[in-house]
Amino acid sequence: MARPVYAVFRGCLADTPAMGTLRIRARAALGVDRRSGRIVGVATESDAAPAQLVREWTGEPVGDGDVETTDLGADQLLMPGLVDTHTHAPQFAFLGLGHDLPLMEWLETYTFRHESQFQDADLARTIYADAVRRMVRGGCTMAAYYGTIHLEACCILAETIRDAGQRAYVGKVCMDQNAPDYYSETTDESLQATEAFVHAVLGGQSAADDGVLVRPIITPRFAPTCSARCLHGLGRLARDHQLPIQSHLCESPAEVAFAKECFPDCVSYSAIYHAAGLFGPRTIMAHCVHMSDDDMRLVRECGVGVSHCPNSNFSLSSGVADVRRFVDQGIPVGLGTDVSGGYAPSLLDAMRMAAAASRTLVAARRDSAQPAAGSPLDAAELLFLATQGGARVMGMQASIGTLDEGKLFDALVVDFAAPGSPVPPPSVTPAVLRHQQADELEQAWRLRIEQFVFLADDRNIARVYVGGRLIHAL
Numbered sequence: 001m002a003r004p005v006y007a008v009f010r011g012c013l014a015d016t017p018a019m020g021t022l023r024i025r026a027r028a029a030l031g032v033d034r035r036s037g038r039i040v041g042v043a044t045e046s047d048a049a050p051a052q053l054v055r056e057w058t059g060e061p062v063g064d065g066d067v068e069t070t071d072l073g074a075d076q077l078l079m080p081g082l083v084d085t086h087t088h089a090p091q092f093a094f095l096g097l098g099h100d101l102p103l104m105e106w107l108e109t110y111t112f113r114h115e116s117q118f119q120d121a122d123l124a125r126t127i128y129a130d131a132v133r134r135m136v137r138g139g140c141t142m143a144a145y146y147g148t149i150h151l152e153a154c155c156i157l158a159e160t161i162r163d164a165g166q167r168a169y170v171g172k173v174c175m176d177q178n179a180p181d182y183y184s185e186t187t188d189e190s191l192q193a194t195e196a197f198v199h200a201v202l203g204g205q206s207a208a209d210d211g212v213l214v215r216p217i218i219t220p221r222f223a224p225t226c227s228a229r230c231l232h233g234l235g236r237l238a239r240d241h242q243l244p245i246q247s248h249l250c251e252s253p254a255e256v257a258f259a260k261e262c263f264p265d266c267v268s269y270s271a272i273y274h275a276a277g278l279f280g281p282r283t284i285m286a287h288c289v290h291m292s293d294d295d296m297r298l299v300r301e302c303g304v305g306v307s308h309c310p311n312s313n314f315s316l317s318s319g320v321a322d323v324r325r326f327v328d329q330g331i332p333v334g335l336g337t338d339v340s341g342g343y344a345p346s347l348l349d350a351m352r353m354a355a356a357a358s359r360t361l362v363a364a365r366r367d368s369a370q371p372a373a374g375s376p377l378d379a380a381e382l383l384f385l386a387t388q389g390g391a392r393v394m395g396m397q398a399s400i401g402t403l404d405e406g407k408l409f410d411a412l413v414v415d416f417a418a419p420g421s422p423v424p425p426p427s428v429t430p431a432v433l434r435h436q437q438a439d440e441l442e443q444a445w446r447l448r449i450e451q452f453v454f455l456a457d458d459r460n461i462a463r464v465y466v467g468g469r470l471i472h473a474l
């Protein structure tokens with residue numbers, strides 16, 4: 001028998017349509033068209049049968065046999081998939097190692113050596129399969145990945161992600177200067193391999209089509225390792241092929257100084273990327289910890305998105321980024337794990353580290369002469385950064401990030417009662433239990449989502465869907 005074309009989920013839906021807004025629909029039904037992978041409708045407090053709901057949403061003559069219904073348990077909810085706006089797939093090869101050095105020394109001592117080994121396609125296959133599996137298991141439905149400078153290994157990464165069913169941007173790293181001899185490329189090699197990679201990944205599809213699962217992203221490693229000709233060439237490629245762009249910006253004081261030394265004519269670090277045509281609404285800049293006023297202005301005016309990578313910023317002693325300042329200025333912000341500058345390939349960890357970073361700023365500025373840091377990030381804001389905020393940084397806010405009609409169904413079934421769950425049950429959490437017993441389900445779920453943000457792990461991610469397809473289940 002053919003599989004039903006539509007899927008309907010009944011139970012609690014939780015998402016964050018805006019920064020600080022946690023939307024709970026405790027008794028809802030959500031329909032998915034498996035052919036398009038998109039949400040066809042959401043109903044709240046409706047007693048209508050699933051097929052009836054799908055008929056109302058689509059206007060099609062849908063029968064009971066055309067709909068597969070999933071009733072979520074009392075301890076389960078459906079939420080948008082988590083979005084990782086910055087990670088390095090080859091650096092999973094030294095996950096959790098080498099956090100004893102600051103950024104520039106860390107690159108020379110560990111990173112370049114590890115990444116140079118990815119000229120070996122077999123190594124790439126092994127490491128990338130494991131990396132993508134870990135990401136998916138942690139509920140990451142879309143990520144922006146860096147590969148290495150090697151074309152073949154980058155194509156293997158794109159294939160591995162596609163096979164796993166995850167949504168992604170994948171970048172071939174470009175570095176034609178200030179790199180060791182054993183891990184460098186000429187300007188022409190860098191630009192030609194990038195163009196070949198773009199064609200190989202797209203295979204004739206449009207980069208502007210949000211339904212294309214894996215798409216290329218233009219990836220200068222960071223300004224100091226790219227010549228002006230390389231950066232300008234990459235800017236042209238991004239414009240010609242309508243591609244997103246990712247790189248690093250203002251991560252550590254030594255790196256900012258080095259960037260300015262490499263490009264003495266540019267007034268700020270951001271101005272280097274801007275001059276090369278690499279700054280726009282499809283640009284993702286990781287870190288943005290040590291931003292000058294000119295950096296802030298260019299990022300804001302060009303619509304650049306910021307990937308906040310707190311674990312990495314703590315682990316490499318880089319500093320603490322001021323997320324509240326970006327948000328207040330209308331700059332899009334999402335979260336990045338930045339493996340393996342960050343040691344955890346988990347957006348749950350990224351939310352907790354972002355919480356710690358914002359509290360660190362509040363505490364550090366309380367008694368200093370600097371302006372106050374504003375309020376610390378709360379659970380709803382952290383969840384927004386990990387979902388719709390990240391989607392916006394990826395230029396995908398109309399396609400993923402919340403559970404709304406018309407969006408792609410990238411979602412998680414979270415199970416609070418999973419075996420070994422680190423989230424305590426309501427029976428030992430009186431505040432939750434009281435609301436449940438009073439039938440105040442929305443209030444009970446608000447508390448449980450706060451617990452999810454601060455306590456959950458892979459064991460609570462029961463099912464992962466991307467584009468309507470189940471790609472992971474416990």
Ligand SMILES: [Zn+2]
Nearest residue numbers: 088248286338
């Ligand atoms: Zn990075």
